[in-house]
Amino acid sequence: MSDPVTEGIDAPKVTSWFSQHVPGVKPPLSFELIAGGHSNLTYRVQDQNEEAYVLRRPPLGHVLATAHDMAREHRIISAVGNTDVPVPPTLGVCEDLEVNAAPFYVMEYVEGDVLHSDVEAALTSHRERIDLSRQVVEVLAELHSVEPQDIGLGDLAKREDYLGRQLRRWSRQWEQSKTRELAVMEEVQELLERHKPSQIGSTIVHGDYRLGNMLTRSGRILAVLDWE
Missing domain, CATH: 3.30.200.20 (Phosphorylase Kinase; domain 1)
Structure with missing residues (x-):
């Protein structure tokens, strides 16, 4: 073993x-x-x-x-x-x-420290929680301000029609996993497609951005983790 x-x-x-x-x-x-x-x-x-x-x-x-x-x-x-x-x-x-x-x-x-829950977060001081909350927003804004091509990631993924590709992916996943016909699912797909907003840009998105994926200490974010 x-x-x-x-x-x-x-x-x-x-x-x-x-x-x-x-x-x-x-x-x-x-x-x-x-x-x-x-x-x-x-x-x-x-x-x-x-x-x-x-x-x-x-x-x-x-x-x-x-x-x-x-x-x-x-x-x-x-x-x-x-x-x-x-x-x-x-x-x-x-x-x-x-x-x-x-x-x-x-x-x-x-x-x-990784703050997985509100119980762990409560062990920090009130001042640290305020500082950390601000940092969470600031770091996310900094990430979204990065141009992928400026750091060598311009070819990482398709950048056009992201929402359209997501809707098509969800539709395929439904078709491959459904066990019965549900008319409401087709209605939802059509509704989402009809109201899909135009893409205004593209940037790097973490995908699971939360305190449980950060190392912190004394109200500061030391590192953002889990980039899979």
Whole structure:
């Protein structure tokens, strides 16, 4: 039975990769799974000098062809790191399946708090909550002000007719998953198509922007996480 701490990691080969691609790392390395499930798996990696790193890889088992693209996620974080949006600095990406059974990328470890619930948020001071609330808005506005082509992401995705493509995607998903005919679904599709607003621009959208995907400390956002 595989060790649950290192499941999904070929420790010897990944350690060798670290030695070649991460400056200053001191083997041996330990790997601790800190986030998993249907999302990408996140490991805390620690070397002999107690320096910490973060490794991300796809979930175990079957993965959809267009989902959990490690190189894409690494590319986005690296590019956004050149803006004023706080993200963990990236250290490298590995797509060689001879190294690990799935691609992965590595980031610096950022020490901070993740506020997953109102209970955790309530442990901070009133002043910190006010400051953090303002920062949440400011960081999101900063992200939306970034021109994708200015940071090398101009070719990342189609930029025209986004809403039209979304409506067509939803329609296909319904057709592929429905178990019975529902006239109201066709009515909703037609209604959405008829009232679809014109596109006024395109920008980078996080997709799951919330405190649970941020590292914070003393009323400040240290890093926005989960760019899959």
